[in-house]
Amino acid sequence: MTFLRKTIALVVLLAAAAAAYFYWWSQKPITLDAPAIPFTINKGSGAHAAGQQIADAGVPIRPLLFNMLARATGKSAKLKAGSYELKPGTTPLRLIDQLVRGEFAQESLTIIEGWTFRQMRQAIAAHTGLRHDTVQLSDKELMERVSPGFTEPEGLFFPDTYLFAKGSSELDIYRKAHAAMLQHLKEAWDNRDPKLPYANPYQALTMASIVEKETGQKSERAMIASVFVNRLKLGMMLQTDPTVIYGLGPKFDGNIRKKDLETDTPYNTYTRAGLPPTPIALPGRQSLAAALAPAKSDALYFVSRGNGTSHFSANLADHNKAVNRYQKQ
Structure with a gap:
């Protein structure tokens, strides 16, 4: 009897010790030899x-103990498949929660203000963290997947930094950027000056893209927009080089020539009145604001001073003087 009692006591003691160790292990941060270790849980994995x-990816964790912890916490059937990243300070218990919550490894992609849609597509196609499921689609086919109401993609995606789980579909980025642009455009349009010469928000978006390409000076965008709005109201040609360059497409070699200004395309605002048929770039928030709330001025011309800023004039005579002063000298 004494032997039996001792055996039972030993078993209880060992069980208590095992439970204590198991608890200690579950609360102890996993030791890493790197700043972070990426790993992937496959679909259908128990x-x-x-x-x-996780262990095969290089995380120093015992699969048996991990399985026991998942079952002990009642979360073994709740683990989500996907790509993750284990960071320093993570305990096994926290790791279980990470998998249950689906806290996937975060990737980021920055779309730059002033990029064309072509440049945006190139950046998305080159990102290693995305699932490339739109590469074979034409621009038209892509827009059918993103927003069937539009056929031309230029200008319809908001430049920003987008976060996403590793392995996400490229379509997710396009849809997020498109939804963001529509939201920002709506907000700017709803607060617009009612006297602006735009028939619809799309025309305002086109103007914003021109403003985006005409200046890198944020402080001048409202004045640049004012010049083009004033011209539209008077029926003057916009005569803006960025639209001509856009119309040249891949043929543009970095230098705009007189013959380029004289060659008619749908985007040549030296040969055609009004706005071009589509935006020419992806405008940012400030260019949208400038296009829909331009400065109050009578300016019709502007010329670069050569230092990143512009000189604005209300008539051709003053503009020619400014050109002689800042350009021809």
Whole structure:
């Protein structure tokens, strides 16, 4: 009897010790030899398979203990497949929660103000963290997937930094950027000056894209927009080089020539009145604001001073003087 009692006591003691160790292990941060370790949980993986996949990725964790912890917490059937990243300070218990919550490894992509849609597509196609499922689509086919109401993609995506889970579809980025642009455009349009010469928000977006390409000076965007708005109201040609360059497409070699200004295309605002048929770039928030709330001025011309700023004039005579002063000298 004494032997039995001692055996039972020993078993209880060992069980208590195992439970204490198990609790200690679950609360102890996993030791890493790197700033972070990426790993992927495959679809259909149970807790044991997930633990093995984590260990195979280089995370120093015991799959058996991981499986036991997932089952002990009642979360073994709740682990989400996907790409993750284990960071310093993570405990096994926190790791379980990370998998249950689906806290996937975050990637980012920055779309730059003033990029063309072509440049945006190139950046998305080159990003290693995305699932490339739109590469074979034409621009028209892509827009059918993103927003069937539009056929031309230029200007319809908001330049910003987008965060996403590794392995996300390229379509997710296009849809987020498109929705963001529509929202920002709506906000600017709803607060617009009612006297502006735009028939619809799309025309305002086109103007914003021209403003975006005409100046890198944020402080001048409202004045640049004022010049083009004033010209539209008077029926003057916009005569803006960026639209001509856009119309030249891949043929543009970095230098705009007199013959380019005289060659008619749908985007040549030296040969055609009014706004071009589509935006020419992806405008940012400030260019949208400038196009829909331009400065109050009578300016019709502007010329670069050569230092990144512009000189504005209300008549051709003053403009020619400014050109002689800042350009021809």
